Amino acid sequence: MLRLEGVEIAYGDAPALFDVSVHVDRGELVAIVGPNGAGKTTLVNAIARLLPFRKGSMHFQGTDVTKISPQAMGAHGIAVIPEGRRLFTQMTVEENLDMGCYRRNSRAFRDQSLAEVYALFPILRERRHQISGTMSGGQQQMVAIARALMSRPEVLLIDEPSLGLAPIMVSQVFEIIQKIHRGGMSILLIEQNVNKSLDVAERAYVLDCGRLIAEGAPSELRSRPEIAGAYLGHASP
Numbered sequence: 001m002l003r004l005e006g007v008e009i010a011y012g013d014a015p016a017l018f019d020v021s022v023h024v025d026r027g028e029l030v031a032i033v034g035p036n037g038a039g040k041t042t043l044v045n046a047i048a049r050l051l052p053f054r055k056g057s058m059h060f061q062g063t064d065v066t067k068i069s070p071q072a073m074g075a076h077g078i079a080v081i082p083e084g085r086r087l088f089t090q091m092t093v094e095e096n097l098d099m100g101c102y103r104r105n106s107r108a109f110r111d112q113s114l115a116e117v118y119a120l121f122p123i124l125r126e127r128r129h130q131i132s133g134t135m136s137g138g139q140q141q142m143v144a145i146a147r148a149l150m151s152r153p154e155v156l157l158i159d160e161p162s163l164g165l166a167p168i169m170v171s172q173v174f175e176i177i178q179k180i181h182r183g184g185m186s187i188l189l190i191e192q193n194v195n196k197s198l199d200v201a202e203r204a205y206v207l208d209c210g211r212l213i214a215e216g217a218p219s220e221l222r223s224r225p226e227i228a229g230a231y232l233g234h235a236s237p
């Protein structure tokens, strides 16, 4: 449903992505993993149409979306949960969730969407009047995910949800991502936490220094000595 082919992105003269081809099929949970500085956020911003493509193309549900605006991309049903969450920290939880209803028609489903996200995150229902900036990092990540779901997207892009979270919260956030996926959502998960991402993904790409260096099922990637050795934090068997 989302397909990038041969994408090259640069900041001025400095290239950040080289010949990147990735795709997400409907209902898939795909991970793109790689170390800090690999180009993961650049790829997210490219898909969100915030960065121009120097080369390559992007198709979404069969339509060429290589040159459309970020607003149009959102209208197509791509929701981005940005790195660092970017909540409206002075606003309450529920006010943040309402800001998620930007997509045409999502407003009409507001009450239904709210009920769905509160079922997924009971803590957010309890805290719905709390100023979001006063919540823990993990709870703020939940608000960010819930806000994206309020737009009733076709695909969710989640950039580094584990960033800055305590290990217990990281596990919870990954469980929630898995649950949303089981509910039928197509998800592109972008992460530095390779192990946790491979635990939940159906397919994964490894990005390093702006290039895709591997793609496959998590079990296959784990069994490759050069991947295990370099990215999984333990020596290969």
Ligand SMILES: Nc1ncnc2c1ncn2[C@@H]1O[C@H](COP(=O)(O)OP(=O)(O)O)[C@@H](O)[C@H]1O
Residues within 6 Å of the ligand: 011, 014, 016, 034, 035, 036, 037, 038, 039, 040, 041, 042, 043
């Ligand atoms: N706004 C920018 N201007 C110039 N260079 C950037 C900018 N954002 C990122 N970069 C560079 O692009 C590369 C990839 O960064 P980024 O996509 O943020 O990586 P990741 O998200 O994997 O940590 C890095 O070398 C980074 O310094």
Ligand SMILES: [Mg+2]
Residues within 6 Å of the ligand: 040, 041, 042, 083, 160
């Ligand atoms: Mg990043």
